[in-house]
Amino acid sequence: GCSGKAGGGASGGTDDKGVRTDKGVTGEVIRIGALTDMTGVYASLGKSVTQAQQLYVDRINEDGGICGRRLELVVRDHGYDAGKAIPAYNDLQSQVVGFAQFLGSPFVSAVKERIETRHKLLVLPQAWSADLLGSPYVRTIGATYDVETVNAVDFLLEEGMIAEGDTIGHVYFEGDYGENALEGSRYAAQKAGLRLVEQKIKPTDEDMSAQVAAFRKAGVKAVVVSAGPRQAASLVGVAAAGGLDVPVIGNNSAFAPQLLDTQAGPVLQKNYYVAASTLPIGAEEPVPAKLAKEYAAAYPDDVLDNGVAAGWSAATAFGAALKAACDDKDLTREGVVKALRSLNTYEAGFGITHDFSDPALPSTRESFVLKPDAKATGGLTVHREAAVSQNAEEFPFGE
Amino acid sequence: MTTFLELLLSGLSIGSVYALIALGFVVVFRATEVVNFAHASLLLAGGYLTAVLADDIGFLPALLAGAAGAAAVGALVEFAVIRRYRGRDHSVLAIVTIGVDIVLLTELTRQIGTRVYPMGDPWGGEVLAFGGISVPQTRVAAFVTASLVIGAFLLAFRLTSWGVATRAAAEHPETAALMGVRLGRVSTSAWAVAGALAAVAALFLAVFPTPGLERGTATAALKAFPAAILGGLDSTTGALVGGLVVGVTQSLATGYQSELTFLGRGIGDLAPYLVMLLVLLVRPAGLFGTRELSRV
Amino acid sequence: MTAPEPRRAAPGVPPLRVSDLTVRFAGLTALDGVSFTVEPGSVHAVIGPNGAGKSTTFNVLSGVYQATSGSVRLGDEELTGLPPHRIAALGVARTFQNLALSARTTVFDSLMLGRHRLTRTGFLSAGLHLPGAAREAARHRERVREIAAFTGLEAHLDQPAGSLPYGLQKLVELGRALCTEPRLLLLDEPVAGMTAPERRRTAEVVAAVREGLGISVVLVEHDMGVVMRLADAVTVLDFGRRIADGPPEAVQRDPAVVRAYLGQEAAA
Amino acid sequence: MSEPTAPGTTAPGTTAPGAPAPPERPAAARRALYGWAAGGALLLALPFYLDRFWLQAGLLAMAAAIGAIGLNLLTGATGQLSLGHSFFLAVGAYGYCVLAGEGDGELTGLGLPSWLAVVLAVLLAGAAGGLFSPISGRLRGAYLGIATLALVFVGQHLLFNAHDLTGGYNGRPVPPLSLFGLTFDDTETVVAAVPFQAMEKLWYAGVLLLACCALFARGVLRGRPGRAMNAIRDHRIAAGVMGVPVARYRAGVFVLSSMYAGLAGVLLALAFQQTVPEYFGIALALEYLAMIVIGGLGSVAGAVAGAVFVTLLPQVLTRYSESLPLVSAPGTGGVAPGEASRYLYGAAIVAVVLFLPGGLVRLAARRAPREKAEGRRP
């Protein structure tokens, strides 16, 4: 018999309103992909992000959708396993206009080349590594780990917690997150004449005693954490208990509200800061407040963490791109990608203005500094408003 | 120097936790000659039960309940799976436990979800400090517990008929049965004991310095493998020594990371395995394991 | 008493000289300066009480144990210190006191294993199904059938060795040893656990091996009937020492042997 | 030709793929031949119908099958437990990238012709296995198992730290394979109105490689080496006394299985088109063990069956999660497809061992016991 695959079969064309479409968009629906991890090591992040995005999609559909079309979030769980993630991408990409979520930067970089040369569709990874910059298709929302870390270190300097000549420690994960953050801390340290003590760890290391001992030996005045929430908690706890009473600042991904209920809670509230490029979900600004309310209503027994904010921001950005694409009557994949680029002063209500015009740069260099607070929803309050430090402003990307 | 001592102590303290886990492997191995890959899930099960019960019924009762629960799970696994296996090949059974582990772990992680459970332990974040060195109380407790428990098992294996029965059953079920050994009961009890041990180990894994119990806690079981092996899979003493060696190695390798950069950073959890390999090169059955004998 | 046939040693069958062989284990001397010589083409029995050191002798001869001191020479090859497979390569084959067969392997494959030292097919040629490998296999399969017929196993070639009764499994071991085309054959209690007819049959096989192949046989056996029937010479061990050595009749009358080994009624 | 094969694990390829039936049994031979012919034809036709997802899944399955065959030679036939298989997969995968890749600023690459790179990568994996022989020659059972587990940790450490070779956490792009001027990349070649991309082309390479590997392994298992391996597994001392150099054989089999793993790794890399360091972890090593147990220890067919089962199960479940009962879409609570497949996968291992000793191949074997009986006649 004749093969069903014969003749490629690329859908596409122009609808009655003259909007050009192709893969992932029909007359009624716009299908958006979400490749996430619901069962693997990053399940907690994946769950929050996906549920937030589902919430966004539902809300848009209540308001009549985009371009007269319903949004549909097509979710695939890869359990953070390359053996599933990459086939899942290949399977999904043919059905969607783009990805509002692609969790797991190893997998993103694994298919990056094919995204750019073949599928040419918009992918918003849930990762903030500078390695992903430079592609018009793969766009990170918010500051990359390196600038975030630069901001973090400079914050410590500005607050006078450390000064030139001091030593600071940096605990970072093996992998893109930690190692990209490390570039930031190295840059900042070198600029500010600080000595940097590096401690690389794996996600399976949860007891930071040895690291703290090493830091105390080096006499650090502050510590940067580019690891998971648990490592941060352990580090802060051990440091405090061991009389190493120094400020600790972590990246956005190094905090989870669940920790505040554990015995690490008090110390975290005392010594710990978090650098992030979005308002905390608990902020009283309208958008976060509304989101927090609705999310809590929709998923009563799930925690409100920064994954919710991140997921929401990505979804809204994607939505904004779709709207813009609709306006210039081009809902093709290329159209959506172009549309996002046209957004150079995009504000999602999370306190940061994003500029998507230059793929080589992150959409912002600003970072908030947040502080754990058991009373606040999501466990974080704003300690210092979003700002870009001098060094962060000058931070060179791609060198 | 103080740094060295501090690293040494923190190594010994975490090592004693590994020793408890390793002991779990040893108990099952002696009684069934199976390398129990499901130990990780027993660990998580015990910890989970302890954690969820802690704030209702108080710490100690919760711990007991957790141990009992994990023991029950272990016994169930033995009864439902291990006992049903008719073959003789122990590596096949080892692989079966992988299957069991996957099922249990999946279910547990589903239950635990994204939560982090405090264990409600009395020690909190307190530390014992002396001479500029500080050791968390939790770890002191762990060390004491491990030593006591392992000592108890040494005696149990030496003196009680249970010890003889388990080994006989492991080595030659039919003949053991001819000696009046209740095969089922023996291996069930071994698995139950392993479960209880796992629960205790889980407690010490999830208390300070780690923030609490969560789905990832069980991965520590992997670090106990080299401990059990380099001590000798069938040796109780080996479990203790192996655990401590692994703990210290890991701690030192981490603490002196900056001095060891030529090995690449983050050598911490690789080091124990390298040490294990070295030991095995010299002693193929570990430090205290019974050498496999060749007589025809 | 059937007198032992005049023996015809095959060419290339060397004498086995065991001299001052000593084997010690932690706190125990299993063999203590034992010496004896196995004439080419003869059946040489080694007897003695349990724990006397007979199997240990075999374990040294076949390279399973390391001798503490002393030497074992096959012709002018020194055996002590060689690994088992090297000794096998010199044409020394043995059976085991406790069966050492793979229960699930068929009798045929068990016998083919005996051909290992005589065949060359390696991973490559076997994997690539090279014609050479096939030819070799065919040739040796023929010989294996001959030996199976000779030992009376041809009917069982396809059965897993483990499902055979004890007596037959003993024969499989004998066959497997023969399949290595040995120059020196070591038999550790070949008729243990057999009924009278089976013992007689096995004895016939051993005798036929000596006659037909003209190789040397060292025989460890507690059944004096079989020993007397087959042996050309007997060495008696007790507590690792040699207490007697010589032709069967003489040894059987030796009071030391009677005391240490045979016990009264057996001698009577 | 067919030699006697016992039931149980020592029954290599009695149902091996492409097994040419022995001449003594014309009827059976013809039947078998037709069977394999049909199967082969189907395999060759599939690329014309399956979409990229299934082709890639199929390729992963084939790669896994090759790796599993190797592991089965080691664990099934020789009784040497190995938890380090994923390390050798990694050696193969990365070795290929380094050898075939064009070096640039941060990545080393020798830029060798890709076919040569494949061969060398396999040899490299073998060499890595050889380096381990001091351990693999002397240890057994659980001890060897955990010792090999160390390899996985070593591997992970290297993959993340030897940046210029491995590309660190980013992994390396995998240079496409090219043979006789035909390049197995995404440049479309239209065959019978079907656009052939990397997956379609690689599919055929995969089928060919798998067939060769299966036949090779079958030859080894049924021949002199196979008997020696089984002997070592069942009675080490007796094997030695029968003239088998035990340590050398163990090490040799270890090397062989490493080479199989290496080839599997190359194929995986080609299917992924980019290496992912995390992939070559413990979970993968355990998966391979699961494959050979589910499929059937010691037999080639078993390895293949198990590999296909273990590889495709999760794919099927995630793909068709919507239409599966009690499996709910991610995020909506209930059992996520990911979880469902883990449950099934775990349960499958247990169920097979308990209720189907001998693995999936036993099913086939049960169907034609009588034929097997004949087959035993030498």
Place this chain on the structure above:
Amino acid sequence: MTAASLEVREVSVGYGPVRALNRVSVDVPEGAVVAVLGGNGAGKTTLLRAVSRTLRFHGGTISSGTITFAGQRLDGLTPDRVVAAGVVQVPEGRQVFARMTVADNLRAGALGARGAHRGRRAAAEARERVHELFPVLAKRAHQRAGLLSGGEQQMLAMGRALMARPRLLLLDEPSLGLAPQMADRIAETVREINARGTSVLLVEQNAAIALRLASSAVVLEVGEVALSGPAGELAASDEVRRRYLGVADDTAPADDAPAPPRPVLSRWPG
């Protein structure tokens, strides 16, 4: 308590398709020694397995018949319950616990002891007796059993069974691989423990010894009872003399049974 007599009635056993025993009946009255003779594969071991309930370890099942001991039905019990009832078997081929020390093997044997015989002191006494019988076991107390010589292992297996002070002892070829003297020692042992009130069911290739010990005997052939009766009568019957006693007086085997044609094997050209 009721007389500790074993009654095997019409028992048939199969290993899957293989029929190993066909309606076999055997009686072991209290205090008696009953010998079971038979060629390889006759079903002797199977009979003992049927009594000790260990058939399932070999894929065998009792398809019909009953087995009672001291008025208690044994079929349906688990092996350990059978031991608890006072029936202990010395398995074929030694089966010592190779990785355990000789001492621990004996301790394992004591696990099956009943009532008065339980406890440390009883065990110590039992060990004393075993050491008297087999001094080598005392010498090697801390050696691993797997390293003992074949005969020493046989002694250990025997001694291990005696540790439990059984009421009925099932012996499967106890003299296998034992030197003549030691075989006699075993024979004495059997007599002695029998004298102390333990009944014995004895499977033995060495029919001479067996018939000397036994009060009555049963001859199995391919799973069926071929002959049975008082040991003396059987010992006298030509049948038995030829088929089984050939072992004892090997001086004249060839005369009565013409030796089978001697097989031939030619040298291998190489």
